[in-house]
Amino acid sequence: MLSPEDLSAFAISLRLAAVTTMILLLLASPLAWWLSQTRSRFRSIIEALVALPLVLPPTVLGFYLLLGLSPTGPFAGALETLGIDRLAFSFQGLVLGSVIYSLPFVVQPLQNSFYALGKRPLEVAATLGAGPLHRFIHVVLPLSKLGYLTAAVLGFAHTLGEFGVVLMIGGNIPGETHVVSIAIYDHVEALEYSQAHWLSAALLALSFIVLLVVYSTNKHFTLVRS
Amino acid sequence: MIDVDVQLDRGSFRLQADFEVPGKGVTGIFGASGSGKTTLLRAVAGLEEGARGQISVNDSVWLSRDADIPVHRRKVAYVFQEASLFPHLNVEGNLLFGRTRVNELVHQFDLEEVISLLGLKDLLHRDPESLSGGEKQRVAIGRALLSKPSLLLMDEPLSGLDHGSRKSLMLFLEKTIQSLEIPVLYVSHSSDEIARLAANLVLMKDGLVSAYGAIAEVLVQVDSPFATSEEAFTVLECRVGEGEDLHISHIHSRGGETLRISKVRHGVGMPVRLRIQARDVSLCLTRPLHSSILNILPATVRALSRQVENGHRTVKLDIAGDNVLARVSEYSCQQLTICPGLELFAQIKSAALVT
The missing domain is CATH 3.40.50.300 (P-loop containing nucleotide triphosphate hydrolases)
Structure with a gap:
């Protein structure tokens, strides 16, 4: 069965995924909206940067984060004034890493869903007197429900399964940064296959149930969008 | 404004x-x-x-x-x-x-x-x-x-x-x-x-x-691209008159001319608007007798389009004070020597009630 340590790893993973997903949805909404509407020539640069984590080995991202976040790193001063004494080897550090790592998985579905809206609903809303914020809240958000669901599921799942970045910047501290994907790896290393089984099966079941609920409540849901 | x-x-x-x-x-x-x-x-x-x-x-x-x-x-x-x-x-x-x-x-x-x-x-x-x-x-x-x-x-x-x-x-x-x-x-x-x-x-x-x-x-601006097109039409503001025929209503134009159209349900005296397509209006120098066309009205030519479009000219007519367009072939224009001031008869093949 799951040991207290495994349970704590599970809890940390879920918390990390939940916090990361929430931050990402807030952050990605304006970013994806801007990307879907702008004709700025900086768009391609921003799109490339957002997509980087898709192609970059997680260890590379983790390595640079480790350098950047260390107490002697370039951002140490800025972080200190914010009252954050250290990010590497802390839960906050993991959140930061996860946010960057999972960014494209949240931005892209949102951006696609904003594109798919087309101009018409917004034009109609504008001619009925709705300003930009009103249009976003009362037209864009409700019409992009499926996009948000996709973004949230992908962001959550991707953060849950994250390994390389966590390995580099997490430090595997029990109760703080010891997440479930690393716990499984540790068990396998120690030849504790039965415990690795329990954790893996729990993750498998959880993922399946989440997808089942999402698919059965949303007729047109799809994780893969062109 | x-x-x-x-x-x-x-x-x-x-x-x-x-x-x-x-x-x-x-x-x-x-x-x-x-x-x-x-x-x-x-x-x-x-x-x-x-x-x-x-x-x-x-x-x-x-x-x-x-x-x-x-x-x-x-x-x-x-x-x-x-x-x-x-x-x-x-x-x-x-x-x-x-x-x-x-x-x-x-x-x-x-x-x-x-x-x-x-x-x-x-x-x-x-x-x-x-x-x-x-x-x-x-x-x-x-x-x-x-x-x-x-x-x-x-x-x-x-x-x-x-x-x-x-x-x-x-x-x-x-x-x-x-x-x-x-x-x-x-x-x-x-x-x-x-x-x-x-x-x-x-x-x-x-x-x-x-x-x-x-x-x-x-x-009725005869030289506008619209008046010279096949879609050209004019509208007449009229009133429903007292019609006695079985399938026909009498409609009076503002100038007092009477047009006959298919029976309408509007009450006598109601204002109505007639749409007349220019292509449904043809011209005769004398009043045709024995015609199946219901509306043959005396008219005066007011203007002719300068351009010939697809072999046709647009002719602006004055029918008891109202302007009506007719689309007439250039050949007929020459045969009938149509020119401003000429008095003739307009045969209106159909007029649609639009209000």
Whole structure:
């Protein structure tokens, strides 16, 4: 069965995924909206940067984060004034890493869903007197429900399964940064296959149930969008 | 007064529209497809980026050299060709969407009025996707009216509908939009819709306004691209007379001429409007006897189009004070030596009652 340590790893993973997903949805909404509407020539640069984590080995991202976040790193001063004494080897550090790592998985579905809206609903809303914020809240958000669901599921799942970045910047501290994907790896290393089984099966079941609920409540849901 | 003078460049297409129409009543914007009608309407609404020039509607300036009021502050409502209802809201939600612009107190009263006017009572809790095309468009019109615009723009609101819904929505439009307090710009390429609804007309061709003004005056400018086209028509304001024939009603023009058309249900003395297609009018130097054509009226030639289009000229006739266009082949013009001042007879093959 799951040991207290495994349970704590599970809890940390879920918390990390939940916090990361929430931050990402807030952050990605304006970013994806801007990307879907702008004709700025900086768009391609921003799109490339957002997509980087898709192609970059997680260890590379983790390595640079480790350098950047260390107490002697370039951002140490800025972080200190914010009252954050250290990010590497802390839960906050993991959140930061996860946010960057999972960014494209949240931005892209949102951006696609904003594109798919087309101009018409917004034009109609504008001619009925709705300003930009009103249009976003009362037209864009409700019409992009499926996009948000996709973004949230992908962001959550991707953060849950994250390994390389966590390995580099997490430090595997029990109760703080010891997440479930690393716990499984540790068990396998120690030849504790039965415990690795329990954790893996729990993750498998959880993922399946989440997808089942999402698919059965949303007729047109799809994780893969062109 | 609606005063528009806008320019807009879209690649190879250039809109350059300059016109002035009264700030009340329906103004038809008429022209072939691709003539820039929709672009003009969108520019007036503020939906076209890069429109330059000036637009003012009853003293509020929407566009000028130093102001470009954004769409949502223009107090404009737009009925698109496709109803474009919000799919996430039911009919009631759609109707109420524009309320942000409206005083709540005024609102309740208006809501009930619009609902009964448009027959939406039974649809209020339905989703847009369950509505027929005609129902959707009715909701879209109601939604536009409820946002209390100071200008209503309609872009071919009937063209996406089947014949039946088009007919019934037309009846509704005739009832309502002509009596609105606010001006309406109504884009259409259907001469029937224009003849029924519009009091004023803006004619568009290749991105340019070729003529504008009161409909009866604009239609009879013989050299306008419209008058020389096959679609040319004129409208006559008439009254229903006392007809005694079984299948025929007598209609009196303002100048006292009598036209006979298929029996109408309108009461005696009711004002009606007749639409006469220029191609349905032919000319004779003497009054033809024994003709099956019901309406043969004495007329005087007022003008001839200078251009010959597809072998035809447009002839402007004066029939007891009313102007009517006839589309006559150049050959016949020469045979009959048609020239201004000539007195002859106009045979009107058909005249459609439009109101």
